[in-house]
Amino acid sequence: MKTLFIAPTRNGVGLSSTALGLTRALERQGLKVAFLKPIAQTHETSTDDSVHFARTLAHLQTPDPIALSDAEEQLSHGAEDELMEGVIALARAAVGGGADVLIAEGLALNERNVYAGALNASLARNLEAETVLVSSLAGVTPGALADELEIAAQNYRRSDGSGLAGYVLNFAPAGLDFGSLMAELRARSRVLASGELPLLGVVALSPGLGAPRTLDVARYLKAEVLNEGEAKLRRVTSTVITARTVPKMAHLFVPGALVITPGDREDVIMAASLMHLSGVPLAGLLFSSGSAPEDSVEKLCRAALSSSLPVMRVDTNSYNTASALSRMDARVPHDDFERMERMLDFIADRLDIVPLGARIRTPGPSGERRLPPSAFRYELIQKSRAAGKRIVLPEGDEPRTIRAAIRCTEKEIARCVLLAKPERVRQVAEGQGLTLPAGLEILDPDEIRGRYVGPMVELRKSKGLTAPQAEAQLEDTVVLGTMMLALGEVDGLVSGAVHTTANTVRPALQLIKTAPGASLVSSVFFMLMPEQVLVYGDAAINPNPNAEELADIAIQSADSALAFGITPRVAMLSYSTGESGAGADVEKVKEATRLVRGRRPDLMVDGPLQYDAASVLSVGRQKAPDSPVAGRATVFIFPDLNTGNTTYKAVQRSAGVVAVGPMLQGLRKPVNDLSRGALVDDIVYTIALTAIQATQGGGAPVSPAAPALPGAGS
Known part of the structure; x- marks a missing residue:
């Protein structure tokens, strides 16, 4: 199973809708998709938006996220490790019935959660996920966007060069010169030019998708509903503030228009009523300043005001009412399934996930993790x-x-x-x-x-x-x-x-x-590095093992790694790599490597290797290009206790990682x-x-x- 982590590059990029749209697009490819929001977006006690729609529209068994207040408390007390364990538990629950891919949605960025960027990167790393970056073309120059994507890619790229699945651009303006945009982005960003971060889709700005129902406007303004009509069905695509005479603004009385007027503007009320009766589906009529039309006018227009036309009243004046509407939250209400369905289909239609789907279906190397x-x-x-x-x-x-x-x-x-x-x-x-x-x-x-x-x-x-x-x-x-x-x-x-x-x-x-077949007792430490767990042996027991003993330690350590879910790639460490050095210490490591290969041909082992050649991919490719271990080692075998004990403590204290052990073997x-x-x-x-x-x-x-x-x- 693959995990895709959906991460924003800045605030207001359409993160949740993209995560759910990608879920729908992958399902169209015949993939079984699970969905997870690891940490709730807000302190609200109601169900998180994306979790709610994943359950109701995609019918996924998505677990409740960790409460934001609980996550913040753990972070403030330095308990991120405990928080991540909780996230892993949720991920297991999300895919309990099996899945081809898990979509995990990160935290949207805002001025309140300054910690979210670093936390998202940690979530992606701990979920073993590849990241899909979500950005927006609204209010940004191509140069700034390229820099934004480049920086974000660095945050989510792992040390071995993996970790990036692609990016999505939302809110593309009408008339976008796509060719020029991509040329400028690639000229400015190495990660885009190299293809390491492929474009998965450009989603155009669509005002209709953001149109709230008249009912939502009434809820937001706390309006008194005088006639509900079709408030649950009609959508507000424009507002008309009646500051001019009817002939000057009659052209604004179009489908989806919300007419905001004081109750004493009889001309406007009658005009809106006539438009409604002539078949124009206005979004509604909103009386401002707590007013209402005169009884005579109300009686004259009753056929319209008591029919399917929504009619409401607020206490604020027309200007303040319109100002409040301009600040209305763009979030989709939990009961507006139609709007969210259209939004998800709209996004899914514009995502090119065929390469991504093929990547998900392609299994990794056997046992690799x-x-x-x-x-x-x-x-x-x-x-x-x-x-x-x-x-x-x-x-x-x-x-x-x-x-x-x-x-x-x-x-x-x-x-x-x-x-x-x-x-x-x-x-x-x-x-x-x-x-x-x-x-x-x-x-x-x-x-x-x-x-x-x-x-x-x-x-x-x-x-x-x-x-x-x-x-x-x-x-x-x-x-x-x-x-x-x-x-x-x-x-x-x-x-x-x-x-x-x-x-x-x-x-x-x-x-x-000792156990049957064990010639010695040795030890390993499980080093909980930021990206993965490594095994160090022997750093606690044997002061100066000979080649035979070193081979035994390597085999015991590889078996311990495998028993705890770590694919063993065994690096026999020395102060030189390959044939670059000579001396008794190097010869001991060479002989131990030969013995391991002879006894356990099933193990991936190489040596002598310097620590950097064993652990850093670029160095390993340079110093030992043909090695199956160099740059990718998971089990590090030290030539003696002095080296092993000093190294594990230096790494533990300097890098601030947890060292579990020593676990004794044999x-x-x-x-x-x-x-x-x-x-x-x-x-x-x-x-x-x-x-x-x-x-x-x-x-x-x-x-x-x-x-x-x-x-x-x-």
Whole structure:
């Protein structure tokens, strides 16, 4: 399925009508289309305009958008990630029945929502969408329009050059010299000249499409309706203010004219009545200044004033009434289906979407997907909820851990178990203004420790462990939690907010042991970059792996990426690319790459590659033009722990991205380590990862001696 994000380049471009018109045009191509307005356009509590018409005219199962007030609150508190997860959930709901394409309409720009431009770009990125830009030919020069489109294209183009589907120009004036316009636009804009942003349609200005019903005018002016007539059917295409004598303005009494007159202008009232009786469908007669005709005049004209001619009255004078009408909102009322139907057909008729339709029908490379952070987080949480696993947190009285456990419990991400004194947990929670939910389990280590002494002695009997030694080791809550995992009482363990990596991993290696077929334990971080999620390995466990170990890390990391929805393109990193460098470090990476290719010919892997050659498309094409990985890598394998740990922390802190992990690979049951600088969000997502890992296999502990733990720290 493809997603098209419909984005405005400025205010008043006809965004909603274009989004719905494009929906209709694609449906005419035989495509199954879903529609989404991710965030409501206004603070009104009524159904959003485009959502309403998508449901009533297109009969689509469009979900309610996120309330604008809720979105603004999340943005003001720096919770855009949470907002985007909500958007992803709505997108999944919109296409619940399956679709070929999802049309997502962005926020229209206005002076109130200064944040909308950046938010639209973020929405497009997180929805994995290609963007259709909507602009207007009203009140803009060709040069300014070219600059506008060029700037907008830069905002929505992704780093790999994708992200743009085309543009639509609305409100084209009569007599437009289209050839000259396009020549000037292409001369001014590289993105238009190159064809990267194709023109999808030019929609002419059509005053008739904007004509409101007489009923809408009455509602807007809060007019007293003296005779409804055909107010629901007639449309106002012009207004006549009776400042002159009838002979001077009789030519203005045409179909669709709304005649605004004081009630004492008997000549105008009689003229309008005669025009109506002669068959001219005036839009209506509006008495200004709270007036009404004399009884004698009303009686004379009753045949007209009590028939199909709408007659209304307002308290304002003619001039102020006309001024108010000039400011009437152009939005289509929710019950004016005829007007919206005509508008959508008019737009759909003028869109050239045959190339776009072919593009939508053409599948991408098998399995290829740029998984954006919001989709990754959403899928992570959904899979974790479905797993329903019990995760032990040995650092049970650590403030961040308590916050994370509360959130996981409230959101049903996992069944968390805090190992700590219950009174201490309550004290920390109260100090942070938090309430412990009923479902959050707290176990006092002193009360449960004794039951694990015997089983631990049995597990470590080959090492000569005695009961007193086991009891002493179980004073460490990480060891205690690991024993709970070894015995199957919990499904996973997360620690490291205050403990080192060695403190977390050593008990796991001693008591859980490695998984069948795993020669070592390694780790990956899921780096939630702005456009997509990348995998970094190993940045937490193995200080200086040899070529054999590096190949194992690469294979484990590629499998982890695939398990979490990321297409693995594995870059074996070094300080040189291809044959440009030499030395022992480069040779190690070359050998590791060869080993991976031999063991797993199904994986896309290349190396040695420098980081920029692996991650930047233009650099990759220059330095490794024949590589299937260069410039498009999703899994980055570092040659040693020093490089990996330094790089992940530099990227995390400098770029302000969330680093989920480290997630350990190669253990029989899931144990995951945290960085001691972990944020609450980091802990929540690591708990979710651990819960999902627990669904991917596991078994009873084994007795053979575990491999030695490399020195490592996070």
